[in-house]
Amino acid sequence: SEKSCRLTFSPGQLSVAAASANSDYALSNCQGTVSETCSPIVNQFPYSEDFEGGAYLPGWRQQNIDDGDWRRRSGSTPTVGTGPSQAASGSQYMYIEATGTGNPHKDFRLLTPCFSLGNVQQATFRFKYHMYGADIGTLTVAASTDSGNSWSSDLFNRSGNQGNVWRTGTINLSSYRNKRVRLRFYAQSGDGTFGDIAFDDIELETVDLPPNNYADVPYTQSFHQTGVPNYWTFLPGSVHGRTEITGFFGPIG
Numbered sequence: 001s002e003k004s005c006r007l008t009f010s011p012g013q014l015s016v017a018a019a020s021a022n023s024d025y026a027l028s029n030c031q032g033t034v035s036e037t038c039s040p041i042v043n044q045f046p047y048s049e050d051f052e053g054g055a056y057l058p059g060w061r062q063q064n065i066d067d068g069d070w071r072r073r074s075g076s077t078p079t080v081g082t083g084p085s086q087a088a089s090g091s092q093y094m095y096i097e098a099t100g101t102g103n104p105h106k107d108f109r110l111l112t113p114c115f116s117l118g119n120v121q122q123a124t125f126r127f128k129y130h131m132y133g134a135d136i137g138t139l140t141v142a143a144s145t146d147s148g149n150s151w152s153s154d155l156f157n158r159s160g161n162q163g164n165v166w167r168t169g170t171i172n173l174s175s176y177r178n179k180r181v182r183l184r185f186y187a188q189s190g191d192g193t194f195g196d197i198a199f200d201d202i203e204l205e206t207v208d209l210p211p212n213n214y215a216d217v218p219y220t221q222s223f224h225q226t227g228v229p230n231y232w233t234f235l236p237g238s239v240h241g242r243t244e245i246t247g248f249f250g251p252i253g
Contacts, residue, residue, distance in 0.1 A: 059113025
């Protein structure tokens, strides 16, 4: 079978395109090196994208070393019996077209912008996905902390017919606190033409860490002054007419 090698290089690097290679064709046969970069970087949250404004908004891009592109679509996909009949919300969504891709098992990769999460307590990535048809392949989402040059193991993985309905995928990104992370939607077509896969309604929400109200240790405190000392707070309610307060010690971590 044939395998395409489509490479895009950073500014100043050589651009090449090699196609119609044999199945044993290796990436090293393509001259030059691929280097992914991030621009712009998203650092304001919550972040959302529903593709109503275009297929490739700032920071979104196709990963060129694959077999085909994710496409923006309104309404049903061209093949009856697969794909959504409408977007999850609004009118537009992203999908892969299984018909005419030289099935089986062709690859489609789309990269999100890079997200600079900062010192967050929690980060949650959500999206809608649609996998309906007799020949549905696989949809995965992975993460990268080097702009998309290397990838984690799958953070999300679904295979096969999931029914003619939009479902919600949820990924916990809290482990990427204080890091810059990029995500990749990677779909692989199945064994035939009834294998259109779609996604829509991207959301990334974060919860900031609370202010640093912890006292360093060792710690001593006298209660001879008026009022509640720093790092102490009243507990709600009282027990037998007594007011209770508590303190928090040590650096936050």
